[in-house]
Structures are given as C-alpha cells and as structure tokens.
Amino acid sequence: MTFEIPSDLNPALVGLAWLRGRWEGSGYCEWPGQPTIQFAQQIDFAENGGDYLHYLAQAFEVDEQGRPTSPLFMETGFWRPLADGTVDVVMCSPDGYAEAWYGKLKPGRLDLVTDAVVRTPDAKVAYTAGRRLYGTVEGKLMYSFDRATETEPLRPFVWATLQRA
Numbered sequence: 001m002t003f004e005i006p007s008d009l010n011p012a013l014v015g016l017a018w019l020r021g022r023w024e025g026s027g028y029c030e031w032p033g034q035p036t037i038q039f040a041q042q043i044d045f046a047e048n049g050g051d052y053l054h055y056l057a058q059a060f061e062v063d064e065q066g067r068p069t070s071p072l073f074m075e076t077g078f079w080r081p082l083a084d085g086t087v088d089v090v091m092c093s094p095d096g097y098a099e100a101w102y103g104k105l106k107p108g109r110l111d112l113v114t115d116a117v118v119r120t121p122d123a124k125v126a127y128t129a130g131r132r133l134y135g136t137v138e139g140k141l142m143y144s145f146d147r148a149t150e151t152e153p154l155r156p157f158v159w160a161t162l163q164r165a
Contacts, residue, residue, distance in 0.1 A: 012051035015105050016082050018044040019134070023141045027059070027160025029072065032152060038062055039072050041160050043141070045079070052080040057093065059160075081105060087112070092143060096123030097128065109135040126150035130157075139164070 005017045013020075022044050029037045048054070056076045060068035077091030077099075087110060089101035097119050103112035112132040117163040119127060129148040134141065140161050147157040 008049075010051050011048065012081055013047055013053065015085070016045075016053055016079060016087070016110075018136055019079075019110075019141070020047060021045060022165040023162035024068070024165045025140070025160055025162030027158060027162075029059075029102060029158045031147075031157060032155075033074055037072065039160075040066065040068050041162060042165075043162060052078045055079055075165075095125070096120035097127055101130075101132065103132075107133070109133070129154060 003013060009017060022042065023147065024040075024042050026038060026040050029039060038061075038115040040062050043055070043057045045082060046054045046056075050124040054076075055078065056074075058074045059072040061070050061072050063069050070083075073093065073095065074091045075091050077089060080088045082088060085105055087103055087105050089112060090099070091101065092098040097117060099117050100115040102115050103110055110133070112134075114130045117127055126149050127147060128150060131146040131154060132143060134143045136142070140163055142161050143158065143159065145158040146154050148154040
C-alpha cells in the first residue's frame with residue numbers, strides 16, 4: 001500500500017500512519033440467536049500532533065439498496081503506539097462499555113486483545129473479552145472483532161472491509 005507520511009507527523013505515529021484518515025465500507029454482524037446484519041461503516045483515524053490517534057467508528061444498518069437506515073453501533077477512543085512495537089488502545093461505546101486493548105504492531109497489521117472490559121450495570125450485552133485484527137490488503141482496511149460474553153466463548157462477531165474515502 002502506498003501512502004505518504006506527512007513531514008509534520010509525530011514520529012511516534014509512523015507505525016500507525018497507514019491507518020490515518022477516513023475509511024468507508026460495509027460489513028456484517030453475527031451473533032447466536034440474532035439475525036446476521038449487514039451494515040455500512042465509517043471509521044476515522046485522526047491526529048493532532050500528539051503521540052496518539054483519535055478513533056471514531058460508526059456503523060448503520062442498511063436497506064436492500066445498501067442505504068443507511070438506522071444507527072447500529074458507535075465507538076471512540078485513542079490508539080497509542082509504544083516504543084517496544086506494541087499499541088495501547090482505549091475505547092468506549094454508548095452501549096455501556098469501556099475497553100483497554102493491547103497488541104503487537106506489524107507493517108500494515110495490528111492484532112489486539114482486551115486487557116479489560118468494563119461495563120455499566122445496564123450495558124446491552126454482558127461482554128467480557130475481545131480480540132481484533134486490523135490490516136490492509138490491496139489498499140483496503142479489513143478488520144474483524146471476536147467477542148466473548150458471560151454466556152458465549154470468544155467467537156466471530158463483526159467483520160468489515162473498508163476503502164480509503
């Protein structure tokens with residue numbers, strides 16, 4: 001994948017530079033006992049000169065023509081690369097979750113696992129742990145999110161393919 005690293009980018013972010021910008025595409029959400037849902041998604045990775053990226057992801061259910069019809073999920077957070085080649089990520093969702101993730105950064109790929117999942121008493125799901133993989137394939141951002149709950153072991157939950165907008 002070819003992209004330019006801006007000369008004013010914080011040097012700590014060079015390893016995550018491939019994520020910067022807006023990504024748009026579609027994906028699927030699947031969970032036992034629920035119908036598979038196709039969604040449209042937009043993910044923004046932005047920087048402001050600090051040693052972190054701001055992350056904002058929004059997904060919408062779509063109709064038969066692929067047009068967004070209603071919000072499905074949203075999350076925001078901060079991605080902070082460390083000198084040892086790992087990345088710390090904190091995220092939160094209006095569904096009542098806050099997560100701390102960590103993982104190993106490789107060129108064009110990031111594998112993350114949860115260190116902690118905190119949820120409010122009325123969180124939508126008793127979510128307990130997760131694993132995510134982000135990577136670029138032929139210029140597209142692909143990701144998967146496996147989730148565990150109090151009643152289900154770690155299993156595929158969400159996956160999507162996005163293009164740079």
